[in-house]
Amino acid sequence: xxxxxxxxxxxxxxxxxxxxxxxxxxxxxxxxxxxxxxxxxxxxxxxxxxxxxxxxxxxxxxxxxxxxxxxxxxxxxxxxxxxxxxxxxxxxxxxxxxxxxxxxxxxxxxxxxxxxxxxxxxxxxxxxxxxxxxxxxxxxxxxxxxxxxxxxxxxxxxxxxxxxxxxxxxxxxxxxxxxxxxxxxxxxxxxxxxxxxxxxxxxxxxxxxxxxxxxxxxxxxxxxxxxxxxxxxxxxxxxxxxxxxxxxxxxxxxxxxxxxxxxxxxxxxxxxxxxxxxxxxxxxxxxxxxxxxxxxxxxxxxx
Amino acid sequence: xxxxxxxxxxxxxxxxxxxxxxxxxxxxxxxxxxxxxxxxxxxxxxxxxxxxxxxxxxxxxxxxxxxxxxxxxxxxxxxxxxxxxxxxxxxxxxxxxxxxxxxxxxxxxxxxxxxxxxxxxxxxxxxxxxxxxxxxxxxxxxxxxxxxxxxxxxxxxxxxxxxxxxxxxxxxxxxxxxxxxxxxxxxxxxxxxxxxxxxxxxxxxxxxxxxxxxxxxxxxxxxxxxxxxxxxxxxxxxxxxxxxxxxxxxxxxxxxxxxxxxxxxxxxxxxxxxxxxxxxxxxx
Numbered sequence: 052x053x054x055x056x057x058x059x060x061x062x063x064x065x066x067x068x069x070x071x072x073x074x075x076x077x078x079x080x081x082x083x084x085x086x087x088x089x090x091x092x093x094x095x096x097x098x099x100x101x102x103x104x105x106x107x108x109x110x111x112x113x114x115x116x117x118x119x120x121x122x123x124x125x126x127x128x129x130x131x132x133x134x135x136x137x138x139x140x141x142x143x144x145x146x147x148x149x150x151x152x153x154x155x156x157x158x159x160x161x162x163x164x165x166x167x168x169x170x171x172x173x174x175x176x177x178x179x180x181x182x183x184x185x186x187x188x189x190x191x192x193x194x195x196x197x198x199x200x201x202x203x204x205x206x207x208x209x210x211x212x213x214x215x216x217x218x219x220x221x222x223x224x225x226x227x228x229x230x231x232x233x234x235x236x237x238x239x240x241x242x243x244x245x246x247x248x249x250x251x252x253x254x255x256x257x258x259x260x261x262x263x264x265x266x267x268x269x270x271x272x273x274x275x276x277x278x279x280x281x282x283x284x285x286x287x288x289x290x291x292x293x294x295x296x297x298x299x300x301x302x303x304x305x306x307x308x309x310x311x312x313x314x315x316x317x318x319x320x321x322x323x324x325x326x327x328x329x330x331x332x333x334x335x336x337x338x339x340x341x342x343x344x345x346x347x348x349x350x351x352x353x354x
Numbered sequence: 355x356x357x358x359x360x361x362x363x364x365x366x367x368x369x370x371x372x373x374x375x376x377x378x379x380x381x382x383x384x385x386x387x388x389x390x391x392x393x394x395x396x397x398x399x400x401x402x403x404x405x406x407x408x409x410x411x412x413x414x415x416x417x418x419x420x421x422x423x424x425x426x427x428x429x430x431x432x433x434x435x436x437x438x439x440x441x442x443x444x445x446x447x448x449x450x451x452x453x454x455x456x457x458x459x460x461x462x463x464x465x466x467x468x469x470x471x472x473x474x475x476x477x478x479x480x481x482x483x484x485x486x487x488x489x490x491x492x493x494x495x496x497x498x499x500x501x502x503x504x505x506x507x508x509x510x511x512x513x514x515x516x517x518x519x520x521x522x523x524x525x526x527x528x529x530x531x532x533x534x535x536x537x538x539x540x541x542x543x544x545x546x547x548x549x550x551x552x553x554x555x556x557x558x559x560x561x562x563x564x565x566x567x568x569x570x571x572x573x574x575x576x577x578x579x580x581x582x583x584x585x586x587x588x589x590x591x592x593x594x595x596x597x598x599x600x601x602x603x604x605x606x607x608x609x610x611x612x613x614x615x616x617x618x619x620x621x622x623x624x625x626x627x628x629x630x631x632x633x634x635x636x637x638x
Contacts, residue, residue, distance in 0.1 A: 076597060105616065108590055108604065111602075113591070116412040122600050122601065316415070
């Protein structure tokens with residue numbers, strides 16, 4: 052058995068595999084499908100200050116080796132999250148990372164402060180990059196806004212803080228550096244890529260929101276390149292996410308410089324995908340003589 | 355309705371052996387899967403989520419949802435029309451192949467209106483490839499000595515689904531085709547309007563419908579006009595099938611919004627069978 056223990060800033064996890072926000076619900080729906088205590092950590096669906104109904108259907112459509120989604124951050128809001136969702140989440144046996152989103156810097160700070168008062172939260176992930184809501188992309192497409200929102204969140208909580216970046220930028224390293232300067236403990240690289248699909252019969256977009264975020268195996272090389280660039284730029288840990296289905300996918304991200312990974316869309320096709328990834332990483336490390344997963348992180352050979 | 359309830363507790367994931375695959379109409383295929391644990395626990399109106407590709411491939415990536423047409427001993431039957439890449443792949447399977455299936459999923463048809471001494475008449479209204487879950491429901495009702503009346507619509511005579519199965523269950527069936535090649539020349543909703551109109555004043559009916567969205571919306575309007583309970587089985591792009599992606603939602607009427615959970619319900623978890631009068635019907 053290789054050592055899978057992973058340190059993400061101040062957060063120590065039993066393995067480097069997390070769930071990606073928005074693909075695992077609030078975990079109560081997933082509990083029948085897999086042993087949640089085996090997760091590196093659980094990142095739950097985005098929580099906003101007020102409840103959000105989300106976008107009109109159709110919200111998703113399949114594309115080549117992936118899918119577009121424009122859910123629109125449908126969620127129950129902070130109050131119902133604390134009342135209805137948190138009791139199960141904090142006792143589910145996995146370290147809990149709460150993903151939060153806001154329209155203003157104050158929203159993010161408010162959410163961070165409120166969640167810091169709760170027991171059983173291991174960390175907060177700042178969703179500054181959701182492509183499907185008004186203003187959602189603004190923060191992570193601008194270095195100044197990114198640094199500002201992360202800094203405000205940083206002052207609002209002592210919990211480990213991840214900043215989830217957008218790949219829909221010309222130079223993600225500028226945003227990565229800004230998030231580090233703002234005080235993030237780690238970066239989540241990245242979110243979905245904005246895309247469009249058209250129904251040629253009706254000549255209408257396939258999503259009611261017109262555009263949506265592309266996820267799944269189709270985006271893996273794009274996300275991997277973003278992780279590799281960021282890992283070469285910042286000193287804080289990177290959590291790689293984008294199209295990971297198998298352990299080999301995850302290992303590509305670790306080798307390219309990610310300290311940990313998130314499994315997202317794969318869960319839709321296989322509810323137990325995240326466990327398959329954990330088991331496969333362990334097998335790879337054993338077969339290749341690595342004692343610890345940290346030995347492969349950033350081990351990409353370029354000569 | 356409790357939006358947080360989780361009927362997927364009873365669902366399982368498994369590799370099911372394909373026992374038979376046959377073309378039952380142009381572009382329509384019926385598959386029988388050996389899935390004892392699913393066959394024994396499935397209820398009419400539930401669905402299975404089928405992976406249309408081999409495990410080590412990535413395209414098409416997502417599962418496809420199919421209503422269960424029948425549970426027969428250790429087997430479950432599904433029936434679909436080839437519409438895209440996923441159903442095309444599934445239509446190419448051969449008997450003996452293993453199929454990655456999750457199920458049974460979703461909320462079944464609500465048959466509580468029949469828990470009375472003088473049960474109402476079940477009217478099963480199916481359009482096109484929406485017929486299969488109604489066949490399952492017909493079987494469940496017949497097992498309780500209740501005889502429904504089936505109204506089946508299709509584009510043309512060789513696309514009429516379920517007529518043989520309904521006949522073998524001694525279920526009276528009226529047909530409608532768009533081209534008039536068999537049965538009523540027109541829409542299945544004409545048959546529903548006529549049937550409800552002809553119903554004796556002392557009799558009552560409950561409508562169960564599955565088919566294209568415009569048909570279901572029309573069925574809901576007709577049932578409402580006749581003050582008749584109506585349940586519909588809805589369809590939507592459904593990435594996960596187990597309630598975590600929030601993709602396959604339907605808007606509910608304002609009075610259904612009693613809490614922070616908003617106007618949308620997940621078809622995979624709170625549906626696919628829903629009471630028509632609770633749905634906010636729109637343009638689709």
